[in-house]
Amino acid sequence: MAYPVLTGSVLIEANGAALNSAGRAESLRTENAIVVKQIRVGRFRFPYISGQAWRRWWRETLYGDFGWTPSEVIREAKNAYTKGDPIAFEEDDLFGYMVARKRQRGRGMEEREDIESAMGTNRRVSPLKNSPLISVLPNVITVDFGHFSRNLPPGADAVPFEFEHYTTFFQGVFTVSLTDVGCFAAGEMADLSVEVLKSHWDELHQIPGEQPVYLLPMSERVRRVRDVLLALAHLRGGARLARNLSDVSPVVVLVGFLNGGNAPFQRLFEPDENNERVLLNLPRLHSILEDYRDRLLVVAESKVVFFGYRPTVLANEADVLKEFQKDKLFSECIEVVGTPQQALKIAAELIGPIFEEYVCPGEEL
Template identity: 30%
Template sequence: MNLKTQGFILIDVDAAALNNSGKSTSNDYENGVDTKKMFKDGRAYPYVSGQAWRYWWRETLQKNHGWELSPVTRDNKIAFTAADPVKYADDDVFGYMKAAKDAKLDEEGKPVLDKKGKAVLENVTVTRVSPLKNSVIIAAAPVKTSQNWSSMSRQEGDAVPYVKEEYSAIMKGMFSLDLEQLGTFSNYNKTGFKNLTDDIKESALASGATEIDDPYVKDSKGRPQKLVRLHRDVRLKRIQDTIKALKTISGGAMQTDNMADVTPKLIILATTNTGNHPFFHVASNHNNSFNFDTENIRQVLADYKENILGTVFIGRRSGFLDDQGSSLKDLESLDQNYPPVKVLSVNEAIDQYCIQLQSQIS
């Protein structure tokens, strides 16, 4: 069964400039900077790119969860990581593409030479689609941004003025973590399916990984292709670390004087047996204002009852959406036509969901 963690978050920021887009095109100031924003029906929605969110996430896993990040190699205009998801958890979770050729080695580990004495090269191109997929983090309702004059000033000389664009907004984002794909790798020679080099595959099997049948792909004789799967404890820790990192995630531009808390103020976590993400529209724009209605959550729970496995955990930070606190808590009393729901603080919801995963990861 292809299980996925489906997550939805709301963050709440004031006077923020989380992700800038470069020199301003909306004014004539020489030192002006615009924030990233999209337009819908002529109105502005500031957003954080999905790439920026992933950068914050990866950095948090390194700093707060002790992950050793995969080293990056730069070659002219291209760059790639070690592409070793067995050793580096971030290669496993965030995916990679490495198009390269290395020297072919003989049984003694020495380079194989051609007739001219040059090393024979072999293709070691590997790719991995990220098990962690995420949206942008975007304002849930249109926002009017403000331009703030600042200056670089010291004791001597003239001040150098500059302009930056700021906003206050409730912003939403979603992510999906493939629980079956994480820690599981294919090695057969097919575009997009070769996750591991032969050397890394052998190293993984020697370190306790096992081979399992791929339920979806067969070879030319109709036999299931083989997948390499890491030990359950390793996979579970990587999954739990990835989700728990949201408790302390930090990042964003202009942090020195526009520091913003980007941890979730509301989070929904559920395990599903489908790739469809059900929760993104539980917060929406209504008459150009932020709208959050627990009736939207109730409808999603009813519609996806057959696809949701276990309990749905909803976390809310005290002081955020306090007017919805009692109606959220009422979701715990829904009848058997809905999946069970627990409403807790944000950190408690994350922790208890991670405990539930212990019985869902095979």
């Protein structure tokens, strides 16, 4: 039985940016010192963007460009959670949630049982999973010094501040479990509360079983995955953009469909010998394709791994294009399609056929 996933690796360029801050630092010269998130490996420091921040950018692009409605957030004294309604809110479906409501006691047994079934804990594992975005190049963090002096009274001292920024490339991976999109179980600790299920009963198709499963129409499931993929092509967000504006849409993309839940296209990018430019690690990619070749999903005998890139980004661009054409394994598995946005658009167009063949065989789109 197939377990189809959409998976990809992205490279994002940051130019004089500080996209994810870690807060104040006591070690710098001024009290107002803000540092970026970073990972230390020996003597190397790699800035990174948390997976949570990446997901926030993704959500906000979906709100702004694709009309997704943010799920209502309920705030309690020591807890916060979304509405937990993945039928009404696409983000609850794709990004998952944990809804841990306080139980309330009713006056009668029937009332109490109904309230407890409706107000318990529900959790949905996110079909969309992603890594942090980690810098390919090490030791690129620079400390900048500034001061606030605009329109201060005569004789007032300027207010000094420091902050870190970098010019680098970030790489990360993501997967979308296609069989889990728009597919829900109901009950305690499951995707849906009984309350939410009852409110959307007419919108779902039930698959009977020991624990019934409820499905959105295939057309809606396909739309949601397409939106997620196309939003990545137009991704925007990040901290300190007012004076450190950086485009965070991918400059290199490798995206495809696999039978299996892994995200194998990891750490495909590496620094050159001078730690100045980015290379695509061809031996590593070749090794991955050797292992996953038989797990690549095929639609109408078409390749389903697509490569898109911005010219001049990769230091070994000429070698990459040559090897993709000359090497038999590369040429059979990967199609070079132009820009990153074109690669994501072509993959998005295949989501419907993938659903028809591997997710919902026999169901018309």
